[in-house]
Amino acid sequence: MTNKTELRIGLIGCGFMGRTHTNGYKRVSDFFPELTYRPVLKAVCSRNKDKVQAFADQWGYESVETDWKVLIARDDIDAIDICAPNNMHAEIAIAAAAAGKMILCEKPLARTLDEAVLMVNAIEKAGVKNTVWYNYRRVPAVTLAKQIIDSGKLGKIFHYRANFLQDWTISADLPQGGEALWRLDIDAAGSGVTGDLLAHCIDTAIWLNGGIKDVSAMTETFIKERMHQLTGKMEKVEIDDACLFHCHFNNGSLGLFESTRYARGHKALYTFEINGEHASIRWDLHDLNRLEYFDHADDSIVRGWRSIHVTDGDQPYMNKWWVPGLSIGYEHTFVHQVADFLKSLETGEPCSPTFQEALETQKVCQAVIESAASRSWKDI
Amino acid sequence: MTNKTELRIGLIGCGFMGRTHTNGYKRVSDFFPELTYRPVLKAVCSRNKDKVQAFADQWGYESVETDWKVLIARDDIDAIDICAPNNMHAEIAIAAAAAGKMILCEKPLARTLDEAVLMVNAIEKAGVKNTVWYNYRRVPAVTLAKQIIDSGKLGKIFHYRANFLQDWTISADLPQGGEALWRLDIDAAGSGVTGDLLAHCIDTAIWLNGGIKDVSAMTETFIKERMHQLTGKMEKVEIDDACLFHCHFNNGSLGLFESTRYARGHKALYTFEINGEHASIRWDLHDLNRLEYFDHADDSIVRGWRSIHVTDGDQPYMNKWWVPGLSIGYEHTFVHQVADFLKSLETGEPCSPTFQEALETQKVCQAVIESAASRSWKDI
Amino acid sequence: MTNKTELRIGLIGCGFMGRTHTNGYKRVSDFFPELTYRPVLKAVCSRNKDKVQAFADQWGYESVETDWKVLIARDDIDAIDICAPNNMHAEIAIAAAAAGKMILCEKPLARTLDEAVLMVNAIEKAGVKNTVWYNYRRVPAVTLAKQIIDSGKLGKIFHYRANFLQDWTISADLPQGGEALWRLDIDAAGSGVTGDLLAHCIDTAIWLNGGIKDVSAMTETFIKERMHQLTGKMEKVEIDDACLFHCHFNNGSLGLFESTRYARGHKALYTFEINGEHASIRWDLHDLNRLEYFDHADDSIVRGWRSIHVTDGDQPYMNKWWVPGLSIGYEHTFVHQVADFLKSLETGEPCSPTFQEALETQKVCQAVIESAASRSWKDI
Amino acid sequence: MTNKTELRIGLIGCGFMGRTHTNGYKRVSDFFPELTYRPVLKAVCSRNKDKVQAFADQWGYESVETDWKVLIARDDIDAIDICAPNNMHAEIAIAAAAAGKMILCEKPLARTLDEAVLMVNAIEKAGVKNTVWYNYRRVPAVTLAKQIIDSGKLGKIFHYRANFLQDWTISADLPQGGEALWRLDIDAAGSGVTGDLLAHCIDTAIWLNGGIKDVSAMTETFIKERMHQLTGKMEKVEIDDACLFHCHFNNGSLGLFESTRYARGHKALYTFEINGEHASIRWDLHDLNRLEYFDHADDSIVRGWRSIHVTDGDQPYMNKWWVPGLSIGYEHTFVHQVADFLKSLETGEPCSPTFQEALETQKVCQAVIESAASRSWKDI
Structure with a gap:
């Protein structure tokens, strides 16, 4: 451990994502001992002094800040990790880039x-290392899907479909805004399920199936008013509760996407399926260790969807963990992303998805929202 | 048997659907002995004399015809069953109605x-009994879904999604047109998957979730030219190979529909899911005896999707068949529709879906095709 | 139809099995038109005159009898089908054989x-055609399993396990004996789940995996007394409610079997699994169209259990029915057995399982019951 | 962190289990911050100096030992964690107890x-805190099963069945003995699958369903000779490759157990099912976040097995991790056991299973092996 190079982390935000990222930093060296870099939990920053101190105590950060500008100005920080609400991403990232931070x-x-x-402009100008936490790319089963697709086994692609279904906002009594509920506040979040859920589906889709050419979308806000936690008043809900779209991919395949927080019975069901000429693949987050695979080349009398339990040492990332048959979970995706980021420091290669790559997803999200608003197709 | 009233059937067309309907007529009295009507296989009609005679011999039709106009003119026929390709439906139905046939x-x-x-105008003018074979309504699990939804258990509906996925036309060597392949010929079929597959999804959806208000669709023809069986020449493929759309239902819920014959790995996967405020339901044709049901009212620690094996005597139609746990299959849906049609003769009630009801599905199909062609939303 | 040879059936018993067999006879010619024999429903026999007449009327038997000896004596009957309770099988079969009936x-x-x-002695002496209705051999997925195993794909076999789980006798209020409940009466049934359920598991096992060498079993009767329907009194329950055993097969593999009517949540869950050196297979009756198959020869990164939807024309019996993806059900197994019996009349080959083959299952059942009673291993 | 009481760990053995336990120690304070004790990785011990040093470096142990007696003698160690092969458990535990170590x-x-x-005698005499790592009790879904059973929802229990199926020793080329393969060596392991796999099934069974009264078992060694890694010679294989048994539980229910390393297609499939009068439960390790539950009290038309995704905050341990729908994995069971052990230091309660409780499992294992050897029933 001691002869590894330190990567001194400054984390901004100590909510749910602060926990997942921190856990990633803390575990990576145990499971990826060959890496030459190791993260050090230098500082965590959040506006609420008590809360950030408690977080630092629990997770072992060396210091705390309550002003992110101060954090960025510190010269004992190598990398800024942005876990603040969406409305702060741009300002922080631009400042951090200007300060030369990863x-x-x-x-x-x-x-x-x-x-x-x-x-993206700020990052490129500064030339700093960067990555965006689209963590689901690094579920081993999803990475395996990428590997299979890239091998050409699927042949020409005809269809891609994905959805992200939740049900946690069905109650009209749920307020919007404030600490745990900023995702329901248009100002903090920018959008509803489009940025929160659909963006994951889009990122994976582009990674697996290439760019999207045009989209036709619809959105809906089922509950029109909710009490706002910060004002204590009923206020109009401006986020999208559900967002659906179909599209053409550049490779000629058709896409179908749906996200919602009103699908009773689904906690966090992210699924995708891709159908090629020769083979098909599907996956869902609720059973994330499994990949379903259909290969038309199998003998016809014994042809069927295979349920692959992706826990073997020759499958992505799994030689780092346990033995065949023993599952890993959600949090491991963040460990994998940290590992790949550290590796990218060694190799000088980018750590996907970079800001530049994430911009592609952002373009699709923007087109989706505009398409829904204008009830018309939008080119990307 | 002998004191039942005869319903003398004249069947037009002896392809795949001719078999399923005939089996329905032949089985119904064994399993629904309480009915006062019984079908009699009076005549079957098809242009090819040898083929129709062989069909009659195999299935036990009393006579054959090669001209459907002759069949309709016969006064020993009570009901005309139209199993001819789509391009013949209108002409035959209008003539049969004029002749006073069911x-x-x-x-x-x-x-x-x-x-x-x-x-529809012809039927209404003639006042003849009528029904359209949207057989999937009468899968016991689907009928049970209807019963649960009508009971109000789901509460306000937010989402409906359905797809019908097949993979049998992926090979570019498959010809179009002619006997077994008229579904690939625009003139005979009128459309591709829209009328063949999506129409099923739409019929069920309207039945379960009410009318559709507007649609935004896309279609695709992946393979542009295929050899035509009748001409022996490569000809342009004009049907849609895939059709997707999203929509608003009149009840405010959002719909998402997809059909294709290019989804490798799916033979005939018709699925639907409906998400309500309090409960959700899903079903798929590949495992048609099962209904998945999620009830949010269950105790939270033991809440989950239930897999209901719909084979008990208190579930729709199942008191007619075997004992709990023992499955029925695809063909039983036709037996059920025959039984319900015979029952409707006793009661004087219509047998859903009537021509009038099927017209609603037709309107949606038309709007879907127009929306895809014009790349714009279409009201129903 | 008319130039087929008649096989004139005399059915004894008109309960649940009377219905399934009759349906088999009535449907076989529709779906297996190439057969040169066709069953004719000549007579049905049962002690209750009204009941047997109603059955004959519903299903179309030409005549009825109330004394099976009279039926056997009729010279217009070619084959006797025994659907009476178990305690009548021997007497009827021996008499029928003596009368030269199939x-x-x-x-x-x-x-x-x-x-x-x-x-068996009587049959062999008489030299009459015979078969025993172990119908589950003729589920297409099970027949496919046989085909795969016989191809050698599994290699050396290590394990075979099967169970048949039901839950319909859990209530202590359920009476025993009499018409619908003779299976709970030791005199009528001979045993409880051993003969009723486990016998199916054993028949399939021997067919797929060869003979059983020795067994160690246990049985249990959970509810000790039940009201008897015929006497109206509480009487001791003497059948086995549950029966479990392990065994060696002659091929060196280990077997594990379980049957019960006290497995809450299972209506009629018959499952088996066979594990070989190179591949494994499993199946369950609740989803009878599916066969699960694992092939270790698959590429390791995409290896997994395949869920085969056994509905394609190149899979056993399925070219007789519908199109890929469309299910058949429980009743079809009887149609298949009738078809194979008729075929065996053409070819002169036996129709498995014959009485001789079913005797093997009987030997195992006997050893199982003796092993349980004596708490010791029993050789077959 | 700093005001917590240290629990100074001395780990013996740095193989697979060394990793899982160490990970448990390292993560517990992050996720169970309320605990007043915290583990400190004081020392790890293994005979191979280089290997143990590498392990210490990777995982962060403060020191290493190569002689476990030296480790036990150190007064800066509070607790000894035994991860050495089975043949060393007794000697180490007895010495550690004598030294007053937990x-x-x-x-x-x-x-x-x-x-x-x-x-057990040594532990009790010394009065030291103790626990045995039957980790599967602490899969949240399994703990939930315990909670449901203890609530009485199942009513009288009729059946319990469990199996643990693997396929990693099918190849005859796999050697026995030595570092990674000591589980195949009778001297090191004591038994084959009985102690390795079946012991897990038995521990869970006793915990969920109470004591076992008597057993009838069989074992098999499929491959009779394997090369021994330490001698380089072909030697007789003396472990059991497969072990099956049935039994009576003290509560009158019947048990059926199976374990093997020759079930092609199963990596580490540990499953159990329990059937009660009113409800049933089943679980499998390959999809460890799910619990299947059947409640006969559900309305009959919507009754079915529920698939519960055990990831909600009101389900065992899950308020410590992420949000509903997001899975945890195998390794978390060890974190939970560490947490419960630390909690037991606070409360003074034992941490189940204690040595005394694990002795019950040992008694069953012993009876199973004796029953198989003698081909007779054995009382526990």
Whole structure:
């Protein structure tokens, strides 16, 4: 451990994502001992002094800050990890880039395409290392899907479909805004399920199936008013509760996407399926260790969807963990992203998805929202 | 048996649907002995004399015809069952109605909305009994879904999604047109998957979730030219290979529909899911005896999707068959529709879906095709 | 139809099995038109005159009898189908054989091994065609399993496990004996789940994996007394409610079997799994169209259990029914057995399982019951 | 962190289990911040100096030892964690107890019942805190099963069945003995699958369903000779490759157990099912976040097995991790056991299973092996 190079982390935000990222930093060296870099939990920053101190105590950060500008100005910090609400991503990232810090930014990159473009410009100008936490790329089963697709086994692609279904906002009594509920506040979040859920589907889709050419979308806000936690008043809900779209991919395949927080019975069901000429693949987050695979080349009498339990040492990332048959979970995706980021420091290669790559997802999200608003197709 | 009233059937067409309907007629009295009507296989009609005679011999039709106009003119026929290709539905139905025959018409009702309107007008003018074979309504699990939804258990509906996925036309070597492949010929079929597959999804959706208000669709023809079986030449493929749309239902819920014959790995996967405020339901044709049901009212620690094996005597139609746990299959849906049609003769009630009801599905199909062509939303 | 040879059926018993067999006879010519024999429903026999007449009327039997000896004496009957309770199998079969009738006997062959031996002797002496209705061999997925195993794909076999789980006798208020409940009466049934359920598991096991060498078993009767329907009194329950055993097969593999009517949540869950050196197979009756198959020869990164939807034309029996993806059900197994019996009349080959083959299952059942009673291993 | 009481760990063995336990120690304070104790990785011990040093470097142990007696003698160690092969458990545990150390012992407790009794005696005499790592009790879904059963929802229990199926020793080329393969060596392991796999099934069974009264078992060694890694020679294989048994539980229910390393297609499939009068539960390790639950009290038309995704905050341990729908994995069971052990230091309650409780499992294992050897029932 001691002869590894330190990567001194400054984390901004100590909510749910602050926990997942921190856990990633803390575990990576145990499971990826060959890496020459190791993260050090230098500082965590959040406006609420008590809360940030408690977080630092629990997780072992060496120091705390309550002003992110101070954090960025510190010269004992190598990398800024942005886990603050979406409305702060752009300002922080641009400042951090200007200060020459590496940046690991929680998804979605920004609230709007305009913000995202400014961020990418800032990163590129500064030439700093960067990545965006579209963590689901690094579920071993999803990485395996990428590997299978890239091998050409699927042949020409005809269809891609994905959805992200939740049900946690069905109650009209749930307020909007404030600490745990900023995702329901248009100002903080920028959008509803589009940026929160659909952005994951889009990121994976582009990664697996290439760019999207045009989209036709619809959005809906089922509950029109909710009490706002910060004002204590009933206020109009301006986020989208559900967002659906179909599209053409550049490779000629058709896409179908749906996200909602009103699908009773689904806690966090992110699924995708891709159908090629020769083979098909599907996956869902609720059973994340499994990949379903259909290969038309199998003998016809014994042809069927295979349920692959992706826990073997020759499958992505799994030689780092346990033995065949023993599952890993959600949090491991962040460990993998940290590992790949550290590796990218060694190799000089980018750590996907970079800000530049995440911008593609942002463009699709923007087009989706505009398409829904105008009830018309939008080109990307 | 002998004191039942005969319903003398004249079947037009002896392809795949001719078999399923005939089996329905032959089985119904064994399993629904309480009915006062019984079907009699009076005549079957098809242009090819040898083929129709062989069909009659195999299935036990008393006579054959090669001209459907002759069949309709016979006074020993009570009901005309139309299993001919889609391009013949309108002409036959209008003539049969004029001749005062009851009509059982295979779906889709017609190739176009215009044809369908003429058919409905003819039926209404003649006042003859009629039904359209949207058979999937009568899978016991689907009928049970209807019963649960009508009981109000789901509460306000937010989402409905359905797809019908097949993979049998992926090979570019498959020809179009002619006997077994008329579904790939625009002139015979009127459309591709829209009328063949999506129409099923739409019929069920309207039945379960009410009318559709507007649609935004896309279609695709992946393979542009195929050899035509009748001409022996490569000809342009004009049907849609895939059709997707999203929509608003009149009840405010959002719909998402997809059908294709290019989804490798799916033979005939018709699925639907409906998400309500309090409960959700899903079903798929590949495992048609099962209904998935999620009830948010269950105790939270033991809440989950239930897999209901719909084979008990208190579930729809199942008191007619075997004992709990023992499955029925695809063909039983036709037996059920025959039983319900015979029952409707006793009660004087209509047998859903009637031509009038099937017209609603036709309107949506028409709007879907127009929306795809114009790349714009269409009201129903 | 008219130039087929008639096989004139005399059915004894008109309960649940009377219905399934009759349906088999009535449907076979529709779906297996190439057969040169066709069943004719000549007579049905049962002690209750009204009941048997109603059955005949519903299903179309030409005549009725109330004395099975009279039926057997009729010279217009070619084959006797025994659907009476188990305690009548031996007497009827022996008499029918003596009368030179073909015999189709519902399983289990007999109540005891002694009875079964007498039956086999009688059959062999008479030289009459015979078969026993172990219908699950003819689920297409199960027949496919046989085909795969016989191809050698599994290699050396290590394990075979099967169970048949039901839950319909859990209530202590359920009476025993009499018409619908003779299976709970030791005199009528001979045993409880051993002959009723486990016999199916054993028949399939021997067919797929060869003979059983020795067994160690246990049985249990959970509810000790039940009201008897015929006497109206509480009487001791003497059947086995549950029966479990492990065994060696002759091929060196280990077997594990379980049957019960006290497995809450299972209506009629018959499952088996066979593990070989190179591949494994599993199946369950609740989803009878599916066969699960694991092939270790698949590329390691995409290796997994395949869920085969056994509905394609190149899979056993399925070219007779519908199109890929469309399910058949429980009743079809009887149609298949009738078809194979008729075919065996053409070819002169036996129709498995014959009485001789069913005797093997009877031997295992006997050993199982003796092993449980003596708490010791028993050789077959 | 700093005001917590240290629990100074001395780990013996740095193989697979060394990793899982260490990870448990390292993560517990992050996720269970309320605990007043915190583990400190004081020392790790293994005979191979280089290997143990590498392990210490990777995982952050403060020091290393190569002689476990030296480790036990150190007064800066509070607790000894035994991850050495089974043949060392007894000697180490007895010495550690004598030295007054707390003991956390990997399962199975010992190779034989005699060894286990000596260990329990030593522990009790010394009065030291102890626990055995039957980690599967602490899969949240399994803990939830315990909670449901204890609530009485299942009513009288009729059946319990469990199996643990693997396929990693099918190749005859796999050697036995030595570092990674000591589980195949009778001297090191004491038994084959009985102690390795079946012991897990038995521990869970006793915990959920109470004590076992008597057993009838069989074992098999499929491959009779394997090259021994330490001698380089072909040697007789003396472990059991497969072990099956049935049994009576003290509560009158019947048990059925199976374990093997020759079930092609199963990596580490540990499943159990329990059937009660009113409800049933089943679980499998390959999809460890799910619990299947059937409640007969559900309305009959919507009754079915529920698939519960055990990831909600009101389900066992899950308020410590992420949000509903997001899975945890295998390794978390060890974190939970560490947490419960630390909690037991606060409360003074034992941390189940204690040595005394694990002795019950050992008794069953011993009876199973004796029953198989003698081909007779054995009382526990």
